[in-house]
Amino acid sequence: MREINNLKTRLSAAFEMKNLGPIKKILGMKISRDRSAGTLNLSQELYIEKVLSRFRVNDAKPRTTPLANHFKLSKEQSPKTAEERDHMALVPYASAVGSLMYAMVCTRPDIAHAVGVVSKYMANLGKEHWEAVKWLLRYLRGTSSTSLCFGKVKVTLQGFVDADLGGDVDSSKSTSGRALVEMIILDELPFSFVEKEGFKKFMSKVQPLFHIPSRSTITRDCYEVYGELRINLKQSLREIQPRICLTTDTWTPVQRINYMCLTAHFIDRDWVLHKRILNFCPITSHKGEHLAESISNCLLDWNLDNVITVTVDNASSNDVAVLELSKKLDMWGTNLMEGKHLHVRCMAHILNLIVQDGLKEIGPSIKKGETNGEIC
Incomplete structure (x- = not known):
C-alpha cells in the first residue's frame, strides 16, 4: 500500500489529478469489495441491461443455457437468395456479437463457447444464426447479476475434455x-x-x-x-519473400523406392530462423538431372526463386544437380553472384567419410591388438 501511495504522489506532482477514493466502476464494470471477507467482485449488470434493451430482449423470457442443443449452426443456413441477404443485412448481428464479446472478455467466461460459435457467421448470417444470438441474449437476461469473484478462498481446479463428437456440422470434426x-x-x-x-x-x-x-x-x-x-506457409513466404537456403538428401528404403527430402531455411522479418520441409517425394532416380528437376519443380510449386545456397553431400550426382539448378536460377534471373557460392558441401557427411576411412586404416591394428589381448 505504501508503494501505491508513493506512486500516486509522484503522478500528482507531474499531472493534475483528483483522488476520487476507492474505485467503484471502470469501463462498464462495477467493482465491489468486501475487505473483511477478502473478496472483490466484478459485475457488468448495468452494461448487460443496456445491451438487452438495445436489442429489445429486456422483457423476453430468460434462458438457462447459453446455447441450446437444438442449435446445429452451419454455413448451409446462410441466405441463398438476394432477397434473403437483403433482409439479413438489416439485422444488427455484428453489433450484438460485439457486445456479447465484450461481456465475455471482461466478466462472463461462461458464454465464451457460445460467442465463439455465433461469431463464425458474422460475414454471412442466416435466420438460425440470429435466433442463436437472441437465445444467448435471453440467457444473459436471466443471469445479468452473475459476477466474477476474486478472494482468498481455496480454489479447486477443475478440468474438462472437449468431446463434441463431430459437433461442427460444416466439417464433421470434433x-x-x-x-x-x-x-x-x-x-x-x-x-x-x-x-x-x-x-x-x-x-x-x-x-x-x-x-x-x-x-x-x-x-x-x-x-x-x-x-x-501448407497454405499458411505459402502465404507467409509470399509476404516476407525471404532468401532461402536449401538442404536436400535422398535415400532408398527396403521398398526400393527412391525418396528426396527438400528443406528450406530462412530468416523472417523479426530475425527468427525457420526450418520447413517443402517436399518429401519419390524420385525416378538419383541422377543429377532428375534431382535438379525435382528441386526446381518444388521451388516453382512454392513460388520460391531466391535461393542463396544448396547444401548436399559429396555424391557426384549432387554436383550435377546443383549445376543444373544454377542454370535454372540463371533463367529466372535470381542466381546470386552467378551461383559461385550456391553449392555448399555437407560437413557432417565429410566428417563421416573421414571417420570411416580412419577406422579402415586402423582396423587391422585394432583386430591384432584384440587377438593378442592388448585391447579388451
Missing part, C-alpha cells in the same frame, strides 16, 4: 479429434497409434464418450492438417 491429430504429428507417432490397446484403455478412463477415430481417418485428417499448414 475439437478433440483435431487435438489427437496434432499430437500424432508433433510426437511423430504412427497412424496405427489409435489402434493400440493401451491408448484405447487410457481413453476409456479419461473420456469414455470420445469416439476414437480409425487409422484411415487419422491418416486423412493428417493430410488435411498438412494442407492447411
Whole structure:
C-alpha cells in the first residue's frame, strides 16, 4: 500500500489529478469489495441491461443455457437468395456479437463457447444464426447479476475434455479429434497409434464418450492438417519473400523406392530462423538431372526463386544437380553472384567419410591388438 501511495504522489506532482477514493466502476464494470471477507467482485449488470434493451430482449423470457442443443449452426443456413441477404443485412448481428464479446472478455467466461460459435457467421448470417444470438441474449437476461469473484478462498481446479463428437456440422470434426491429430504429428507417432490397446484403455478412463477415430481417418485428417499448414506457409513466404537456403538428401528404403527430402531455411522479418520441409517425394532416380528437376519443380510449386545456397553431400550426382539448378536460377534471373557460392558441401557427411576411412586404416591394428589381448 505504501508503494501505491508513493506512486500516486509522484503522478500528482507531474499531472493534475483528483483522488476520487476507492474505485467503484471502470469501463462498464462495477467493482465491489468486501475487505473483511477478502473478496472483490466484478459485475457488468448495468452494461448487460443496456445491451438487452438495445436489442429489445429486456422483457423476453430468460434462458438457462447459453446455447441450446437444438442449435446445429452451419454455413448451409446462410441466405441463398438476394432477397434473403437483403433482409439479413438489416439485422444488427455484428453489433450484438460485439457486445456479447465484450461481456465475455471482461466478466462472463461462461458464454465464451457460445460467442465463439455465433461469431463464425458474422460475414454471412442466416435466420438460425440470429435466433442463436437472441437465445444467448435471453440467457444473459436471466443471469445479468452473475459476477466474477476474486478472494482468498481455496480454489479447486477443475478440468474438462472437449468431446463434441463431430459437433461442427460444416466439417464433421470434433475439437478433440483435431487435438489427437496434432499430437500424432508433433510426437511423430504412427497412424496405427489409435489402434493400440493401451491408448484405447487410457481413453476409456479419461473420456469414455470420445469416439476414437480409425487409422484411415487419422491418416486423412493428417493430410488435411498438412494442407492447411501448407497454405499458411505459402502465404507467409509470399509476404516476407525471404532468401532461402536449401538442404536436400535422398535415400532408398527396403521398398526400393527412391525418396528426396527438400528443406528450406530462412530468416523472417523479426530475425527468427525457420526450418520447413517443402517436399518429401519419390524420385525416378538419383541422377543429377532428375534431382535438379525435382528441386526446381518444388521451388516453382512454392513460388520460391531466391535461393542463396544448396547444401548436399559429396555424391557426384549432387554436383550435377546443383549445376543444373544454377542454370535454372540463371533463367529466372535470381542466381546470386552467378551461383559461385550456391553449392555448399555437407560437413557432417565429410566428417563421416573421414571417420570411416580412419577406422579402415586402423582396423587391422585394432583386430591384432584384440587377438593378442592388448585391447579388451
